[in-house]
Amino acid sequence: MSGQSLLVPGELTPVRSVPGNIRRPEYVGKPAPTPYSGPEVQDADTVERMRIAGRIAAQAMGEAAKRIAPGVTTDELDRVAHEFMCDHGAYPSTLGYRGFPKSLCTSLNEVICHGIPDSTVLRDGDIVNLDVTAYINGVHGDNNATYLCGDVDEESRLLVERTEESLRRAIKAVRPGRQINVIGRVIESYAKRFGYGVVRDFTGHGINSSFHSGLIIPHYDSPHATTVMQPGMTFTIEPMLTLGSHDYDMWDDGWTVVTKDRRRTAQFEHTLVVTETGAEILTLP
Secondary structure (H helix, E strand, O other): OOOOOOOOOOOOOOOOEEEEEEEEOOOOOOOOOOOOOOEEEHHHHHHHHHHHHHHHHHHHHHHHOOOOOOOOOOHHHHHHHHHHHHHHHEEEEEHHHOOOOOEEEEEEEEEEEEEOOOEEEEEOOOEEEEEEEEEEOOOEEEEEEEEEOOOHHHHHHHHHHHHHHHHHHHHHHOOOOOOOOOHHHHHHHHHHHOOOOOOOOOOOOOOOOOOOOEEEEOOOOOOOEEEEEOOEEEEEOOEEEOOOOOOEEEOOOOEEEEEOOOOOEEEEEEEEOOOOOOOOEEOOO
16 A cells, blocks of 8 residues: 555646637537537447547547556646647537636546646655646547556555556446446455455546536446447446545545555546447547
């Protein structure tokens, strides 16, 4: 178990600007997005546009990940991803979403999700989740991954490896005609082999022209997730596994979610489209 001290909020830098010629999602400047009322199954044109958005998001995440090292601030990771997306004509989807002030989420160690990039300095032994979403041509592509910073302890390294494996297994379970709950069943059964907690209150989601369409993808075996997968359906799978409990607390910023027992947690995510035979990953670099 890592001996790192617990995280505390850092200082925020000013909101980064986006060139005026880049199309904004409809929710920018509003307290909340307009509820999505369209279909969960997308046509071929929408899926192709999502491939472009997904590729840019994956590439932006990869560029930011190259900067992960002891001594680098999470705000610097935000700068790199922000500039990459803008340089490629994409809007950083998180920027201004329900008031979120930055262009990606940086969730370290005990932070489950939605960490805000700030003056926090990465330390040797940290694990760092980057969550990047790009909006271009009217659609979103959303992905995240957890990275090792310097010399990471074995327990944390295994948590990261196994969380990524749980995502791979969940993607393989996607098939048209199956209920959504097969995804969570696969993730939960794998996580239980190692005694990991599976976060229940934060889930995968439908995604298309809407950042979050209303479709819920639980990462545990939920009896309520009975929606049947169909070809053309687009959504994220993003398991969050913990070394301890799945219970959580939230910081006063209203975003940063931490494990209640302050033990470490990891997450991986891809945006997918259901095909006739399985799933295609849309967030590949």
